[in-house]
Amino acid sequence: ASAMADGVPKLPQKASYKVGFAQTESNNPWRIAETQSLKDIAGKCGWTLVYTDAASSASKQVADVQSMIAQKVDLIVLAPREEKPLVPAVMAAKKAGIPVIAIDRDLDQSVAKPGRDYVTFIGSDFVDQGHRAAEWLIKATGGKGKIIELEGTTGSSPANNRKKGFDDTVKKQAGMQIIASQDGDFARDKGRQVMESLLQAHPDVTAVYAHNDEMAMGAIAALEAAGKKPGKDVIVVSIDGTKDALQAIIDGKLGATVQSSPFFGPISCKTAQDYAAGKKIPAWVKVEDKFFDKSNAKENLANAF
Numbered sequence: 460a461s462a463m464a465d466g467v468p469k470l471p472q473k474a475s476y477k478v479g480f481a482q483t484e485s486n487n488p489w490r491i492a493e494t495q496s497l498k499d500i501a502g503k504c505g506w507t508l509v510y511t512d513a514a515s516s517a518s519k520q521v522a523d524v525q526s527m528i529a530q531k532v533d534l535i536v537l538a539p540r541e542e543k544p545l546v547p548a549v550m551a552a553k554k555a556g557i558p559v560i561a562i563d564r565d566l567d568q569s570v571a572k573p574g575r576d577y578v579t580f581i582g583s584d585f586v587d588q589g590h591r592a593a594e595w596l597i598k599a600t601g602g603k604g605k606i607i608e609l610e611g612t613t614g615s616s617p618a619n620n621r622k623k624g625f626d627d628t629v630k631k632q633a634g635m636q637i638i639a640s641q642d643g644d645f646a647r648d649k650g651r652q653v654m655e656s657l658l659q660a661h662p663d664v665t666a667v668y669a670h671n672d673e674m675a676m677g678a679i680a681a682l683e684a685a686g687k688k689p690g691k692d693v694i695v696v697s698i699d700g701t702k703d704a705l706q707a708i709i710d711g712k713l714g715a716t717v718q719s720s721p722f723f724g725p726i727s728c729k730t731a732q733d734y735a736a737g738k739k740i741p742a743w744v745k746v747e748d749k750f751f752d753k754s755n756a757k758e759n760l761a762n763a764f
């Protein structure tokens with residue numbers, strides 16, 4: 460493969476490819492479902508997968524990509540943990556003549572550009588997810604409430620944009636106020652701990668917006684431990700659509716969750732095939748997401764992850 464200074468390296472058409480998949484971590488059901496989706500498609504797509512798990516470390520993920528470059532993979536599928544730290548790794552792959560597809564989280568587009576430095580970003584509209592969570596909460600509360608926000612991993616594109624979409628929508632409601640907003644690293648236990656300490660400072664909270672279901676589950680546990688009834692005293696809304704979240708909706712503890720699909724295998728395969736065939740790839744391959752509340756949680760439980 461040849462690296463063009465001003466373009467994304469090409470992907471030749473071949474019967475089989477060595478493809479690196481650089482995962483960020485494996486500590487939640489969303490990540491596990493995503494990895495499984497990539498592993499499931501690999502055989503059908505003619506991919507031999509070189510899989511790495513950055514174990515929640517952006518610097519390990521940079522090293523993982525570097526090792527894929529050293530192994531001369533044909534293509535790198537990257538789920539960048541944070542927007543900025545992974546940019547140099549993408550540039551190194553470009554220099555080595557290896558195309559990169561960003562999936563699920565994006566890179567900092569003020570530095571790295573899809574169509575110039577990497578093939579594309581395949582993923583959800585995180586601003587819209589935050590907006591949809593806010594719209595649901597406004598309806599459920601009549602536009603009133605003191606909200607605690609549990610943020611995803613600092614510096615990650617879903618955390619940045621889920622915050623923006625939610626906060627911008629809620630700000631237009633005179634009766635709503637975000638009384639605290641803190642990083643819970645997209646993790647259940649961290650979400651529980653952060654909620655525990657925020658509850659002590661803000662016992663008057665009436666709503667929780669968590670950037671993912673795992674943190675929402677942690678928040679629900681913290682609320683219950685503090686003697687509050689999630690779903691009654693405190694309305695909880697989040698994002699992802701995990702099995703636990705749908706069950707919590709059925710149980711009346713979680714109000715709603717905006718889906719964020721982790722099933723990137725088929726769309727990654729198709730995008731790579733189109734790219735190899737020389738088709739024009741849009742800068743953003745958008746993933747459409749459903750919405751789950753008590754009207755449809757039950758019927759979707761069996762297919763959830």
Ligand code: GYE
Nearest residue numbers: 489563564617645671719
């Ligand atoms: O919501 C979360 C995961 O990047 C879209 O990361 C993904 C998010 C997902 O850890 O559960």
